[in-house]
Amino acid sequence: MKGLNEFIGILIVLQYLYGICTTDLLINVKNQGGDIFSETITSNVSEDIITLEFQRSDGTLVTQLIDFRNKVQVIKVLVLGEEERGQHQYQVMCFVNYYYKMDFISSDAMSKLRQKNPGTIRIAEEDRGYTNYTMDLFLDATKSKLISKHIxxxxxxxxxxxxxxxxxxxxxxxxxxxxxxxxxxxxxxxxSISVRHPGINNTTRSISITKCADTSNLWASCSCALELCIGWYPCGLKFCKGKSDGKKIPSTYKCGIKTCKKYFIFSYYSKMKKNCLWDE
Incomplete structure (x- = not known):
């Protein structure tokens, strides 16, 4: 019994410590179309990561993970299928990219954010426009630990x-x-694909991939385009100047955050046009 109590005590301590290391923030965001949705932003200081998650009005679930330590951004998208058109119940894609630090505040700064009015509807201050990503490689997630252990x-x-x-x-x-x-x-x-010839070493030749928007064949492989928008995120810190007495240069201090929104367009290989019906 004593051993069980000690074990439970350890679990409570670990849960408490995990709570210290992670911070959740629930943000109500209004998008360009006027829809209001909730974003959950979680900061884990010990792992030096941030995750941001929201669900679009069409049911698409978008989760962004930023691994600051390894300079990695992963955007995972779960798209609900149209079963009446032959799609599966849902499909999941992951887009893994190099991350530039200036695009999000640090996990430590994020963990210290608090909302005075949690029910307030937020609108991003700055529109950072569109970024196009042509995803030209498949990544084997089981071999991705060199990039980030989280993938x-x-x-x-x-x-x-x-x-x-x-x-x-x-x-x-x-x-x-x-x-x-x-x-x-x-x-x-x-x-590119491997071509096998009897008695000859394998050779590789390039193949051209048609855009999904340019083919009507639902079974043809094609290049799919998926557009996403992160409607609100803390993209920088604001600094204010203290009062000056005329003798010293006024000091600066952190006095808030700058917020941004950003659009992503991912172009990637789809095995079948029917898995990319939004790109028509």
């Missing part, structure tokens, strides 16, 4: 639909010193 669990439902880019691979190699040969074992290019 394998975060993208566990996107085993065949996790994508990255050659440009991102180059950034991780140059800036983090990751072995190129090891990293390249985790990716493969879907714009």
């Amino acid at each position: 394998v669990t975060f993208c566990n439902e996107a085993a065949d639909s996790t994508y990255t880019r050659n440009d991102d691979i180059k950034q991780w190699i140059q800036r983090l010193g990751i072995s190129e040969s090891l990293l390249m074992t985790a990716v493969h290019n879907f714009t």
